[in-house]
Amino acid sequence: MTSITVTINGTAYEGDVEPRTLLSDFIRHDCGLTGTHVGCEHGVCGACTVQLDGEPIRSCLMLAVQANGRSLTTVEGLARDGELHPLQAAFRECHALQCGFCTPGFLMSIEPALRSGASLEEPAIRELLAGNLCRCTGYRGIVEAVELVLRDP
Numbered sequence: 001m002t003s004i005t006v007t008i009n010g011t012a013y014e015g016d017v018e019p020r021t022l023l024s025d026f027i028r029h030d031c032g033l034t035g036t037h038v039g040c041e042h043g044v045c046g047a048c049t050v051q052l053d054g055e056p057i058r059s060c061l062m063l064a065v066q067a068n069g070r071s072l073t074t075v076e077g078l079a080r081d082g083e084l085h086p087l088q089a090a091f092r093e094c095h096a097l098q099c100g101f102c103t104p105g106f107l108m109s110i111e112p113a114l115r116s117g118a119s120l121e122e123p124a125i126r127e128l129l130a131g132n133l134c135r136c137t138g139y140r141g142i143v144e145a146v147e148l149v150l151r152d153p
């Protein structure tokens with residue numbers, strides 16, 4: 001076992017993990033942050049997306065030991081003072097989720113692009129979403145949510 005400390009949403013989490021432990025499993029099982037979902041476990045679906053130093057990554061493709069000493073943001077870190085992040089509010093407004101399994105991954109993939117201040121038209125929005133799979137919505141509502149938050153951040 002290896003002792004690691006990972007800062008997640010501003011809080012330091014310590015744990016003893018096997019070298020093969022996936023970061024997604026550390027986040028969910030050791031830290032109890034179950035907002036990060038696990039679907040395919042091989043980098044395809046995007047459900048496990050979190051941010052490492054502000055950039056989206058697949059937490060099922062990284063080992064927990066590789067995150068030692070690093071800083072992560074998970075979906076639990078988006079809301080502030082009990083208020084949904086504007087992107088979360090836009091998802092609710094535009095019916096951009098049904099079962100919600102994919103939603104944390106979409107939010108964590110999209111949010112850095114919004115933070116960068118990029119102005120995005122629909123083709124670029126769809127490209128931004130291309131790394132995340134949703135089996136329910138048909139993507140229309142998700143595109144509309146991103147358009148809404150770009151119009152009214």
Ligand code: FES
Nearest residue numbers: 039040041046060
């Ligand atoms: S669970 Fe990580 S990409 Fe699907």
Ligand code: FES
Nearest residue numbers: 098100134135136
């Ligand atoms: S809302 Fe069900 S998978 Fe996307």
